[in-house]
Amino acid sequence: MIKIFNTLSKKKEVLKPIHGDHVGIYVCGMTVYDYCHMGHARVLVMFDIISRHLRRNFKSVNYVRNITDIDDKIIKRAVENNEDISTLTERFIVAMHEDEVALGNLEPDIEPRATDSIDQMLYMIKSLIDKGIAYQGHNGDIYYSVRNFDNYGKLSGKNLDELEAGARVDVESDKKDPLDFVLWKMAKPNEPKWSSPWGDGRPGWHIECSAMSTHHLGNNFDIHGGGSDLTFPHHENEIAQSEGANECSFVNTWMHLGFVNLDNEKMSKSLNNFFTIRTVLENYDGETLRYFIMSSHYRSPLNFSDESLENAKTALTRLYTSIRGINASDAAMDQVSMRFDFESRFNAALDDDFNTPIALSILFEVAKLVNTERKKDEDQAGALAQLLIKLGGYLGILKSIPEEYLQQGSRISDEEIEEKIKQREEARIKKDFNLSDQIRDELAQIGIVLEDSSTGTSWRKA
């Protein structure tokens, strides 16, 4: 039984899929005119973890995440760069997928692009016009009439009259109501355009998600997610469009992620205080980033800092260290899983609104037991290690060979390190501890940590 906090009801609710054992989930993806930043990383990683958990609990899951490849910012950036829009968007789509691989994500089932979905949008706009909920302004643009949709504001808890009071004066007051929003924009010279019954133009931002989500998942589907900043107006407008056009309930469960903060302030494009994923990857591996993202609950703010990344790195190192040098084995894993309640508690944590911090805490419990068992009962330690790898896998971590993970990115070759270790070993045999400690210090200087044990000396990256 999976419970999810629904923004619509502001409560945790049991997920009851509309179509038996099948779950449809749509996530608002990227507008591809720049590299993804850490806020995007959170959406990418969290919904990957969410979809993995759903797949383990339901027979089938259709995870749709769109790509916005036409909008004002893209046009603006293409002009600035003096490049084709499609060249620009293709470049950043490739970059996004590279980032995603680094973060250890699985691919969504479908990644529809706005520019491939124009027909569905036109169909929906036409339907809205036919129903009298949309109209054409004097400039030719098609607008959605918020006053003609009864439930406007139900997701964000906003009230039309209060919004009205705070509304800014619209320069193009071609709208009947300042809160009306564009469904279709008439093309300006040198802008990309598609033909429509109302004239050549391009879609407004909100209509694409209504069209693509319902096209792939049906007029009423299970889960729709995105960052909290999309709650209003984007998701509110999606509801207005979809429910207005289809005359049925749109989304059952709305999920919104908290922000990634920098110095207690939202990381965002407009504040220009963001770090791109690839910048962070220069100093930390993708798995550390992934761990960092899941170390707080998805609805809480996630504070980005060197300290928290270091924390994530250390924590992950502890997990990998526990399974290092152990013969992880499936053989006894099931018995071990039965004997201890790690797996059931782990699943229960994720069932409860995808509580990744609790799930991670259970990983550490397993790791500790691996560490205590490895000298007592090797088989049991191996089975526990296998369990740890399995549970980590559910979150998309602990997939690497421990040795490789712990040694990755060292500045000198493995051979050189092994040579130094050999020299140090010889010095130790001769009890020349000055020399042996000197060698260890030298390696420490370049970030190589040595660890002696009864079976020999191993090394890892600091």
Add this chain to the structure above:
RNA sequence: GGCUGGGUAGCAAAGCGGUUAUGCAGGGGCCUGCAAAGCCUUAUAGACCGGUUCGACUCCGGUCCCAGCCUCCA
């Protein structure tokens, strides 16, 4: 101003009306030539003020503070 969230130990971050969160850092110990890693052990919480209760960090009310949305943003 309206609407949302939130304030937990040195830091990060969860659950929970009465019983160990977890990771890092700190103290003591074991192990080690010494370390590191690991293990054992230990200290440090719940913004403030009231209320409900046998009992509240957890429920209710108020105060203060912080963030977010109300304009493009994941």
